[in-house]
Amino acid sequence: MTEAEQLAILRDQIDQIDQQIQTLINQRAQCAQKVAEVKQASGGDVQFYRPEREAQVLRRVMERNQGPLSDEEMARLFREIMSACLALEEPVKVAFLGPEGTFTQEASLKHFGHSAVTTPMASIDDVFREVEAGAVAYGVVPVENSTEGVISHTLDSFIDSSLKISGEVVLRIHQYLLVGTNTRRDKISRIYSHSSSLAQCRKWLDQHYPTAERIAVSSNAEAARLVQSEWHSAAIAGDMAAQLYGLEKLAERIEDQPDNSTRFLIIGNQEVLASGDDKTSLMVATRNQPGALHDLLEPFHRLGIDLTRVETRPSKVGAWNYVFFIDFAGHAGDEKVQTALKEIGQRVSDMKILGSYPKGVL
Numbered sequence: 001m002t003e004a005e006q007l008a009i010l011r012d013q014i015d016q017i018d019q020q021i022q023t024l025i026n027q028r029a030q031c032a033q034k035v036a037e038v039k040q041a042s043g044g045d046v047q048f049y050r051p052e053r054e055a056q057v058l059r060r061v062m063e064r065n066q067g068p069l070s071d072e073e074m075a076r077l078f079r080e081i082m083s084a085c086l087a088l089e090e091p092v093k094v095a096f097l098g099p100e101g102t103f104t105q106e107a108s109l110k111h112f113g114h115s116a117v118t119t120p121m122a123s124i125d126d127v128f129r130e131v132e133a134g135a136v137a138y139g140v141v142p143v144e145n146s147t148e149g150v151i152s153h154t155l156d157s158f159i160d161s162s163l164k165i166s167g168e169v170v171l172r173i174h175q176y177l178l179v180g181t182n183t184r185r186d187k188i189s190r191i192y193s194h195s196s197s198l199a200q201c202r203k204w205l206d207q208h209y210p211t212a213e214r215i216a217v218s219s220n221a222e223a224a225r226l227v228q229s230e231w232h233s234a235a236i237a238g239d240m241a242a243q244l245y246g247l248e249k250l251a252e253r254i255e256d257q258p259d260n261s262t263r264f265l266i267i268g269n270q271e272v273l274a275s276g277d278d279k280t281s282l283m284v285a286t287r288n289q290p291g292a293l294h295d296l297l298e299p300f301h302r303l304g305i306d307l308t309r310v311e312t313r314p315s316k317v318g319a320w321n322y323v324f325f326i327d328f329a330g331h332a333g334d335e336k337v338q339t340a341l342k343e344i345g346q347r348v349s350d351m352k353i354l355g356s357y358p359k360g361v362l
């Protein structure tokens with residue numbers, strides 16, 4: 001058989017498979033439309049988007065996957081199919097820490113898929129406000145970076161907010177050195193980026209651009225926008241910003257830590273049901289007395305609950321009062337977790353459950 005004949009046979013097979021996939025995806029979409037009707041018929045405050053169900057669907061996709069496509073790749077495809085199906089019910093509206101092209105936008109699309117309607121906000125406060133005002137159903141904000149540590153502004157925002165956490169998403173952060181088409185590559189004297197990104201690439205910059213001035217700006221996307229027109233400047237930003245502003249990549253993956261990643265939180269008003277593999281975030285206030293932190297954490301230890309993070313922040317009321325942000329494995333509806341929460345509630349001056357939500361799947 002000639003090469004052309006072999007290709008013709010294989011392409012014919014692909015065409016037939018595509019036709020089947022397309023029919024099946026539309027059948028799936030019709031089911032989602034019926035789900036929407038059922039949800040609407042029961043009245044009240046209809047929750048079209050169900051984070052726990054989506055997490056279960058994606059986990060099952062990964063568990064049963066046989067390859068050759070990787071589990072992550074397969075889950076990403078299903079992420080988009082679900083996003084499109086949900087958009088038939090009602091497109092989910094999301095505010096993110098902007099401008100367009102930030103890692104937070106990338107995280108939003110990774111979590112909700114590309115059929116979500118995403119709106120950039122100028123600050124973390126604005127993301128909280130937009131969700132509180134009901135202009136969007138969800139917000140996406142960064143909370144910690146594996147190299148840079150906690151984003152304290154996000155944690156502090158929960159102190160005065162009644163919003164809940166309904167999900168988390170972890171994004172591998174790859175940084176690029178970007179230039180505009182008119183940039184003189186041999187004359188780069190300024191490098192713009194957000195302060196965290198400059199910090200994430202400090203060693204690389206010391207080695208490759210030791211004399212260039214490092215200028216911290218409000219976001220990586222803003223850095224990318226600035227260098228479009230400056231012939232002696234470069235920006236450090238992600239892939240999305242590079243594409244959005246039509247910049248060229250002078251160097252790829254320049255982050256000092258190869259596993260550099262950022263965790264983002266999804267905030268909203270929704271109480272999320274248990275998905276089977278969940279996390280709970282708690283905020284408690286204690287007086288500054290000896291053993292306070294030990295007392296607080298002891299029930300977790302005794303009940304065998306896995307703590308994933310503990311952060312301390314100064315409280316906004318009174319000097320030397322502290323707020324602890326505690327993340328642990330389990331859902332607030334679990335019996336063991338309820339026991340722990342009851343005990344902790346008796347040991348602290350104030351306690352707020354920020355939310356139980358599925359552990360990040362993708």
Ligand SMILES: C=C(O[C@@H]1C=C(C(=O)O)C=C[C@H]1O)C(=O)O
Binds near residue numbers: 031054
């Ligand atoms: C179809 C549903 O509604 C939405 C769409 C989903 C999907 O496409 O699988 C899953 C959960 C919801 O976000 C549902 O609740 O089952």
